Amino acid sequence: MIEGSEGLFAHTEEFPNPSAQARLAALVGLDDLIDRLVTDAAARLDPTMIQRWSRAVHGQVIPAIGALTDRTPLFVFAGDVGVGKTEVAEVLGQAIATRTDTDVTLYPLSLTARGRGAVGEMTTLLTRAFERITAEFVRARRSDGVASSLGVLLVDEADALAQSRELAQMHHEDRAGVNALLRGIDGIRIDRLPVLTILCTNRLHALDPAVQRRAATVEVFTRPTHEQRAALLTRLLIGSKLSPEDIDALAFATGETAGHPYSYTYSDLRQRLVPEVVLAAYRQGVAIDSVIAREVLERTQPTRPFEAGRL
Ligand SMILES: Nc1ncnc2c1ncn2[C@@H]1O[C@H](COP(=O)(O)OP(=O)(O)O)[C@@H](O)[C@H]1O
Ligand SMILES: [Mg+2]
Structure with a gap:
């Protein structure tokens, strides 16, 4: 079932706002990437x-x-699950708003959550999303070419679209979804609308070549390096009884080891390991130390790569 345009997007968000600023500040190791995208x-x-x-x-x-300025304003974020694609896409507007002193609005659309139910639903969803955003930004550019506001259309979990490349099982509806996306982003480029589309996918290799070809940039997000893991763990565990050496050991143990030939993702660290460490210490009524951290680490394994070697 397709709702009216009010219910089209999960929740729009206006930037700048303090909670987005906090989320942006909490990201580690992505300063260069964000700087490039904001520019x-x-x-x-x-x-x-x-x-x-x-x-x-x-x-x-x-x-x-x-x-540069004629490029299709499409960013493709690819990479494994839990490596920061959605997070960066959701807070990029904050970075743009503060850097340019312009109001930015995020319009998030998740294709997995909402677009796969019925035949043709994804196509209708995309078409409506582009119609709504076009209507909202058609007057946002002044006669001198400067825009007074920016829209960020986030097409998240776009794997449903990405499957289109697998021609053998390609359904008519899948192709229609890709076509709706292409029509939408082409329209934005031709009309020079101040709208940036960000498409996130776990399966870059399966993304339709026509979509990839248009992308101004394709960013492949990766699991955190040792330094990035150490930086994130330090940030989260500061004030606990873990010494810098303990944190470094934890960063090492969450990298590639004999037990797991892939490192922990950002979400493994931030949404599983660290919260579990907190719960374990809290239940025992003691401070977080290296003994507890190690104990939790043993039973908190990293997420398997979504499609190892395919990106
Ligand atoms: N560079 C980063 N620094 C700190 N936390 C991160 C970073 N990238 C991702 N995270 C955290 O990891 C979790 C998963 O990120 P998410 O963007 O949802 O992954 P994806 O969309 O790639 O599957 C989120 O809690 C996010 O805040
Ligand atoms: Mg995501």
């Missing part, structure tokens, strides 16, 4: 800034600037 988004919002820069450094607006 790209800012150039779409206000192309005059980058034109001014080109004039200053090249004496003119060189054609390369057009190549």
Whole structure:
């Protein structure tokens, strides 16, 4: 069943807001990525800034600037489950809003949760989403080309669309879903709407080539490195009885080991291991120390890679 456009998006969110700022600040190891994405988004919002820069450094607006600003405003976030795709997609608007001093609105659409029930439902969902967003942003760009606000359309859990590439089992409806997405993002580019579409998928290899070809950027998110695990664990466990050496040992033990040839994901650490450590210490009425951390680690195994070697 498809609801009216009020119920189309799970929950829209306006940036800047303090809770998004806290979530953004809690991310580790992604500063470069976020900086790159924000700069790209800012150039779409206000192309005059980058034109001014080109004039200053090249004496003119060189054609390369057009190549940048004409790109389809589509970011594809790929990678295993629990590596930060949804989190970054959901808080990127906050980073853009604070950097550009512009209001940003997030429109989240989850295809797995809502788009797979009935035949053709995903297609209708996508078509409506693009219609609604087009109506909302069609007047957001001023005559000088500068936009007064930005929309971020998040197509999360887009694996249903990604399956389309598997031609053998390709259903007519799947192709229609991909076509609705292509029509939507092409429309946004042609109308120069200040709307950024972010598509998240666990299965990049299966993503329709026509979608991949249009993407301004394809970011493959990975499991955290030793340093990133240590940074996250330090941030969460600061004030406990774990010493820096204990944290480092924990970061090491949550990396690739003989027992598990893949490291823990961000969500393994943040949503499973650390909360379990807290519960264990709390139940025993003692402080969190390395003994408890080790004990919990033993029984909290990392998530298996979704499709090892396929990305
Ligand atoms: N770089 C990061 N730093 C800190 N926490 C992270 C990071 N990336 C992801 N997380 C946390 O891991 C969990 C899973 O992230 P999520 O974005 O839902 O994964 P995905 O969408 O890739 O499956 C969330 O609680 C998120 O806050
Ligand atoms: Mg996700």
